[in-house]
Amino acid sequence: MKNLKNLFVILFIALFSFVAQAQTLSGEWQLSEIKAGGKNIELAGVERKPDISLKTKNKLGGTAGCNHYFGDYKILGKGRIKVRDVGSTLMACADEIMKRERLFLDILSKATRFKITKNSLLFSDASGKNQLTFFRKQNQ
Numbered sequence: 001m002k003n004l005k006n007l008f009v010i011l012f013i014a015l016f017s018f019v020a021q022a023q024t025l026s027g028e029w030q031l032s033e034i035k036a037g038g039k040n041i042e043l044a045g046v047e048r049k050p051d052i053s054l055k056t057k058n059k060l061g062g063t064a065g066c067n068h069y070f071g072d073y074k075i076l077g078k079g080r081i082k083v084r085d086v087g088s089t090l091m092a093c094a095d096e097i098m099k100r101e102r103l104f105l106d107i108l109s110k111a112t113r114f115k116i117t118k119n120s121l122l123f124s125d126a127s128g129k130n131q132l133t134f135f136r137k138q139n140q
Helices: 002-025 095-109
Strands: 025-034 039-041 050-055 061-062 068-077 079-088 113-117 120-124 130-134
Touching: 025 095, 050 120, 061 113, 068 095, 079 095, 079 113
Parallel strands: none
Antiparallel strands: 025 039, 025 050, 025 130, 050 061, 061 068, 068 079, 113 120, 120 130
16 A cells, blocks of 8 residues: 555656646747857847747747747657647748758757756757757747
8 A cells, every 4th residue: 555655656757747847848939059060140230149948748839940830749758848730830931041941940850859948948859969049038
């Protein structure tokens, strides 16, 4: 009986941890930095910076720079995430904007880890060399 009670407590804590992570992730985030292959990609002067909106029902979406995008995410454990089924509208913009947009969506689609510190959110792939850093939008 004691083992069953301990198991219940452990399962409750694990479930609460997943719910708390999802609630912390949810909201509107503005991109502040892209790292590809360990190198920073310049965002200074970018008129329409990508953003992301994370919903509590595992939906995501936002603006990738030119196009709007959408998809799903799932929290797999502490600091682990799976982003899937990412799609976007098909507007055309300047080559430089489209190149940065493709890079942003590629890194987002391959994200396997996330970390939240104060008002920032970091997504990275398994290597850690490809990263997206966001800050929480202030209108929340």
